[in-house]
Amino acid sequence: MLTDAHCRNAKPREKLYRVNDYKGLYLEVKPSGVKAWRYRYKIAGKESLFALGDYPSVGLALAREKCEEARKLVKLGTSPVQNRQLEKIKRELDSANTFEAVAKEWIALKDWEEVTKARRLDMLQRVVFPAIGRLPVRHVTSAHVLDILNKTLKRGAPTVAAEAKRTMSSVFELAVATLRADADPVWAVRKSLPPNKTQHKRALPIDEVGKLLVDFDGHGGNFQTLNAFKLMWLTLSRPNESVQAEWLEFDLEKALWEIPARRMKARRDHLVPLPTQAVELLNAMRPITGHTKFVFPNRDDRARPMADAAFRQALKKLGWATKYSPHGTRTTGSTRLNELGYRYDIIEAQLAHAEPNSVRRSYNHATYLEERREMMQKWADLLDEWRKKT
Known part of the structure; x- marks a missing residue:
């Protein structure tokens, strides 16, 4: 068997020669x-x-260690040379299939509006990619995931943490289905x-509705953000429907707003009576943005709509973020309108909630418009009244 001194002292000769160690390992000089x-x-x-x-x-001890690993493969009938080639291919595939690459692939596969895809990608870029974006998706562990969630929670963003958890799990689901990961570490x-x-999607009591609207009026933010927020409340539209x-x-x-199917959650045109x-x-917005495509264009790129993240930023600034989210507007409207005695079918038609019966859905769309117009005018008047009482 060789010693390290043997290896050091082996001098070159005219021809190649070998110094044997044991069990097939040797030093070629x-x-x-x-x-x-x-x-x-x-x-x-x-x-x-x-x-x-x-x-x-590679010293003597390390050479023996590597040789022992190779011997184990040989005992299993596996060629160490071929195994090395396969490992190289696997590393190359892993480097191409980073978490970021798979996540972007997942987003591209979603049947979402571009603005929704951009919002989800923005969350990933801010919260997830800095930690695991460059890692092969197969190498991401539960410890990585937990660290991301804990850091997001410590920043005071539980909703963002929950969204990050759901999104990461969906990305891993795609990776597992396409044999690029073995399991979902989020599980x-x-x-x-x-x-x-926080119950921030609860129905707000009347006094809180008035306080919220007054606070938002005086928050000193962008004029467009304020009016997009008001339009959402006046029509009980979804946040993204309003800002886009x-x-x-x-x-x-005719005081009508027809939202095309491509922008609706149920993928059907939706007619909204305007109070x-x-x-x-x-x-009031027409002289400001009437020359653009969007009523509420993006501040930095007028060819794109503003993001409903502007609502969340304003609410956080006002101290409302833990008590209310923009999606809670529709819950509030539905609850208060039911209390006022309006028919369930009319309220559901206004909220564009899915009606499974196609004949009934067509009937609702054609027949309830005038009833909804009356209801939404009453709703808008009540919002003014509640605001004044604050």
Whole structure:
């Protein structure tokens, strides 16, 4: 058996020669002075050589360790040479299939509006990619996931943490389905987030509605953000439906807003009667943004709509973020309108909630418009009244 002194003192000769260690391991000394470790083995009677590195970069102890790993493969009938090639291919595939790459692929596959995809990608870029974006998706562990969730919670963003958890799990689901990951590491830590106790999607009492509207009026933010927020309340539209509103969708003379199917959650056109307050609001916006596609264009790129994240930012600034979210507007409207005695069918038609019966759905769309117009005018008047009482 060799010692380290043997390896150091092996001098080059005119011809290549070998210094044996044991069980097929030897040091090959070349005329150039390069000393290379080799392992000679046989599989199915065929002899092969496996390179283990050069001395002294790979010392005697490490060479023996590498050789022992190779022997274990040989005992299983696996060629160390072929195994190395497969591992190289696997590393190359892993480097191409980073978490970020798979996440972007997942987003591209979703049947979402572009603005929704952009919002989800923005969350990933801010919260998830800095930690695991460059890692092969197969190498992301539950510890990585838990660290992301805990750091997001400590920043005081439980809703963002919950969204990050759901999104990461969906990305891993795609990775597993396409054989790029073995399991979803989110599953092990799925209950790590505390229950959301803020109840920010609850129906607001009347006094809180008035206080919210007054606070938002005086928050000193962007004029567009304020009016998009008001339009959402006056029509009980979804936040994204409000901020993405296009001028071509409105007929202000008829006081109607027709939201196309491509922007609706149920993928059906939706006709919204506009109370006089909403028409006045839109007429006030016309001189400001009437030359653009969107009623509420993005501040930095006028060719895109504003993001409903502006609502959340304003609410956080006002101290409302833990008590109310923009999606709670529709819950509030539905609850209060039911209390006022309006028919369930009319309220559901206004909220564009899915009606499973196609004949009944068509009937609702054609018949309830005038009843909804009366209801929404009453709703807008009540909002003014509640605001004044605050």
